[in-house]
Amino acid sequence: MxxxxxxxxxxxxxxxxATIITYDRLTENREEIALGIxxxxxxxxxxxxxxxxxxxxxxxxxxxxxxxxxSQAGRPPSRIIxxxxxxxxxxxxALACPEAAVVPVEPEGWDDICRSLESGEIQDVxxxxxTTACDALQTFATYPINFAVLxxxxxxxxxxxxxxxxxxxxxxxxxxxxxxxxxxxxxxxAVLSGKVEVDDSTAVLLxxxxxxxxxxxxVLGDG
Amino acid sequence: MxxxxxxxxxxxxxxxxATIITYDRLTENREEIALGIxxxxxxxxxxxxxxxxxxxxxxxxxxxxxxxxxSQAGRPPSRIIxxxxxxxxxxxxALACPEAAVVPVEPEGWDDICRSLESGEIQDVxxxxxTTACDALQTFATYPINFAVLxxxxxxxxxxxxxxxxxxxxxxxxxxxxxxxxxxxxxxxAVLSGKVEVDDSTAVLLxxxxxxxxxxxxVLGDG
Numbered sequence: 424m425x426x427x428x429x430x431x432x433x434x435x436x437x438x439x440x441a442t443i444i445t446y447d448r449l450t451e452n453r454e455e456i457a458l459g460i461x462x463x464x465x466x467x468x469x470x471x472x473x474x475x476x477x478x479x480x481x482x483x484x485x486x487x488x489x490x491x492x493x494s495q496a497g498r499p500p501s502r503i504i505x506x507x508x509x510x511x512x513x514x515x516x517a518l519a520c521p522e523a524a525v526v527p528v529e530p531e532g533w534d535d536i537c538r539s540l541e542s543g544e545i546q547d548v549x550x551x552x553x554t555t556a557c558d559a560l561q562t563f564a565t566y567p568i569n570f571a572v573l574x575x576x577x578x579x580x581x582x583x584x585x586x587x588x589x590x591x592x593x594x595x596x597x598x599x600x601x602x603x604x605x606x607x608x609x610x611x612x613a614v615l616s617g618k619v620e621v622d623d624s625t626a627v628l629l630x631x632x633x634x635x636x637x638x639x640x641x642v643l644g645d646g
Numbered sequence: 647m648x649x650x651x652x653x654x655x656x657x658x659x660x661x662x663x664a665t666i667i668t669y670d671r672l673t674e675n676r677e678e679i680a681l682g683i684x685x686x687x688x689x690x691x692x693x694x695x696x697x698x699x700x701x702x703x704x705x706x707x708x709x710x711x712x713x714x715x716x717s718q719a720g721r722p723p724s725r726i727i728x729x730x731x732x733x734x735x736x737x738x739x740a741l742a743c744p745e746a747a748v749v750p751v752e753p754e755g756w757d758d759i760c761r762s763l764e765s766g767e768i769q770d771v772x773x774x775x776x777t778t779a780c781d782a783l784q785t786f787a788t789y790p791i792n793f794a795v796l797x798x799x800x801x802x803x804x805x806x807x808x809x810x811x812x813x814x815x816x817x818x819x820x821x822x823x824x825x826x827x828x829x830x831x832x833x834x835x836a837v838l839s840g841k842v843e844v845d846d847s848t849a850v851l852l853x854x855x856x857x858x859x860x861x862x863x864x865v866l867g868d869g
Contacts, residue, residue: 431820593859596825596859596862597654597859600824600825600826600855601823601824601825602819602823602824602825603823632823636816636819636820636866636867637866637867639819639863639866640862640863640864640866640867641863643859643860643862643863644859644860644863646859
């Protein structure tokens with residue numbers, strides 16, 4: 424795990440019984456480290472997003488959304504707005520909901536998928552991406568398996584600023600009574616800032632609340 | 647509304663178009679004020695908890711709980727733990743779920759219903775109740791219509807301390823990703839502190855999240 428991951432993520436992972444090996448996000452390569460451990464231990468390496476079963480698993484959120492919207496609103500989603508790191512979730516949603524427009528949202532500067540969709544081929548975030556509170560969305564470049572799906576299915580995408588993301592966290596606190604971590608608020612941030620449009624059957628994914636109390640208190644205090 | 651109500655409650659009520667008249671909780675009587683306004687304006691006075699339709703409306707939470715537990719757990723609740731101010735919610739739950747044990751939880755010192763259940767007749771909180779963060783649960787005494795139900799149906803009750811309530815707010819933040827106001831966390835506080843027992847079909851009601859950002863940040867910082 425990244426050495427600078429939120430303490431709550433490190434602690435909760437340890438509570439599940441994991442042995443945690445930390446690395447430096449900017450100077451070390453997590454895939455090399457993980458592949459080395461897998462080889463040494465005879466373990467199976469599972470990529471965080473560039474894996475068909477991970478994509479399929481994340482896509483199950485789309486199946487649940489479609490079923491719930493069908494039963495409660497009488498129709499499946501026409502649009503799905505979701506945060507995007509490596510593209511596992513968004514690719515899974517696109518496969519699970521073939522009739523819906525899927526709109527990936529990345530933090531500003533960590534926009535490898537936006538850049539890739541704009542150029543038509545996989546781009547990385549460059550050598551000096553900015554700091555972001557979205558620890559869960561810091562991916563340097565997507566994988567071909569994800570990009571093949573996204574390139575075929577995504578015709579819109581957006582970048583959310585750090586301030587827009589904090590505002591979305593405060594909105595969820597004040598209006599939804601939900602605790603969102605920064606990355607989990609990125610899709611909502613793009614909606615609230617008007618960067619992506621919603622219609623009356625749009626699903627907006629709020630995808631995580633693993634934030635430290637001190638960090639969350641600071642976000643609330645900024646409002 | 648109480649002059650010292652959380653700002654968010656005052657603001658949200660105003661957003662609905664209300665004309666808000668504030669009063670001092672400790673020196674003024676809200677019922678007299680409301681009855682005077684009703685007479686002056688020809689309006690209908692609705693008591694906050696001592697009203698059969700209010701009780702019935704709050705009891706609808708019990709009907710929803712029973713339906714959801716039946717469909718998801720295969721049985722209705724055996725126990726329901728709920729916060730208690732004037733006894734509208736708890737009386738409603740008791741009527742809606744006649745097979746369930748209903749356990750009211752009050753803040754320490756604002757325990758008129760606990761005292762009333764212990765003595766067998768309606769008691770008030772006395773002339774100098776302590777300060778509590780639970781603005782929603784500050785009732786001086788219950789009403790006969792509520793007490794008649796609670797006396798017949800409640801065989802357990804509990805008082806939660808201010809610190810137990812803050813701890814429950816932090817628990818909900820960290821584990822449920824929910825924003826709870828103090829009063830909304832009272833039932834959970836009684837459970838987490840071991841003051842009331844739970845079995846495998848107990849429902850614990852978390853009943854509100856109207857808390858100001860600064861207050862919530864302070865609770866998080868106390869942990």
